[in-house]
Every structure is written in structure tokens, then in C-alpha cells.
Amino acid sequence: MANRLMQGTWQWIQPTHEMRDEVLALLSDADLAFSPGGSNMKLGELIREWGEIEHAYTEGFKTFKQDFDYRHPDPTIATSSDRLKTWLKALDADMAATVEAYTDAEVDSKPIMRPGDYPAAIDMQINIYLQALLIFLSKLTVFLRAANKPLPPAIVDWIG
Numbered sequence: 574m575a576n577r578l579m580q581g582t583w584q585w586i587q588p589t590h591e592m593r594d595e596v597l598a599l600l601s602d603a604d605l606a607f608s609p610g611g612s613n614m615k616l617g618e619l620i621r622e623w624g625e626i627e628h629a630y631t632e633g634f635k636t637f638k639q640d641f642d643y644r645h646p647d648p649t650i651a652t653s654s655d656r657l658k659t660w661l662k663a664l665d666a667d668m669a670a671t672v673e674a675y676t677d678a679e680v681d682s683k684p685i686m687r688p689g690d691y692p693a694a695i696d697m698q699i700n701i702y703l704q705a706l707l708i709f710l711s712k713l714t715v716f717l718r719a720a721n722k723p724l725p726p727a728i729v730d731w732i733g
Contacts, residue, residue: 575673576672576673576675576676576677576680577677577680577696578672578673578675578680578695578696578699579669579672579673581696582696582699582700582703583669583672583699585703586699586702586703586706587669588727589703589706589707589710589731590661590665590706591727592710592725592727592728592731593620593623593661593706593709593710593713594658594661594662595725595727595728596620596713596717596725596728597620597654597657597658597661599722599723599725600616600654600722601654602652602653602654604616604654604720604722605617605620605651605652605653605654605657606652607716607719607720609715609716609719609720610719615651616713616716616720617651617652617653617654617657618651619709619712619713619716620651620657620661620713621645621648621650621651621657622709623661623706623709624645624650624657624660624661624664625641625643625644625645626641626705626709627661627664627665627668627702628643628645628664629641629642629643630668630698630702630705631664631667631668631671633685633687633698634668634671634672634685634695634698634699635671637683637684637685637686638685638686639685639686639687639688639693639698640688641688645660672699675695679695680694680695680696681694683695685698707732710728710731710732711732713728714728714732714733
């Protein structure tokens, strides 16, 4: 039987990952080079950053210590839609397996130490991650609108 995280918050995380995948399905490698102006960040770099954050949270769920120092070893991954898709799918599977492996007793008893020596219960940590995903979807919406790209219907319904 799945733990309460998989029965609860994960039911929001999985479709959020799927919305990201819907965006990636619309993008070419050339689209990843788009920058909305006023920033040096390109669309592909924003999506790479999503993966770096997901990796950081997964490692936090594994080690019970959260840090955000991880950077993908090959920054050029941000230039390839196919490579981003493959990497993000692997990250999604790793996080799902990690979270699913918890027992409800572990969810209740093992805090994750966040930066600034702030302990977060596992169920709080997964909710913080969900909020980070929604922030990334909002950023993606800004980039896509600035690039005159269509928004997938699920993003319109969830983010606006």
C-alpha cells in the first residue's frame, strides 16, 4: 500500500511534472535558446534549473539534508529538448521511487534539515517542493507567452 504522501501530495506533483512534459513536447531545440529580455536566462536554462531543483529535493529525501548546490555536469543539456526530456523523466522516476519507499512512520519521524538549520517534516518538504514546481510553471508561462508559444490547456487551467 502506498504511503500517505503518494496518496496525497504526490497526486498534485505527478500532474505538475506532466504539465512540464507537455511544454517540452511543444519546444524545439531552437526554442530553448529564447530569452524574454531583461534576463540572460534562456528557456532551456530555466528547464535545466527545474531539473537541478528536482535533483536537489530528491537527494534531500534520500539523505535527510537539503542543499541546492547541484548543477547538471553538462550545461549544454539546456540546448536539447530530447536530452532534457530524458533527464527529467529519470529524475521523476527517482523521486517517485524515493518518496514511495517511505513508511508512514518514517514520514512522521524523519525530518529533513533544510538550509539555515531549519528542520522540515517530510510531508512539509514535499509540499515545499510542490510550491517550487508551481513557481517554475509560472515562470514557464511567462517565457512561453513572451515567445508567443501556445500554452498547454492544463497550464491554462492550473496557472492561468
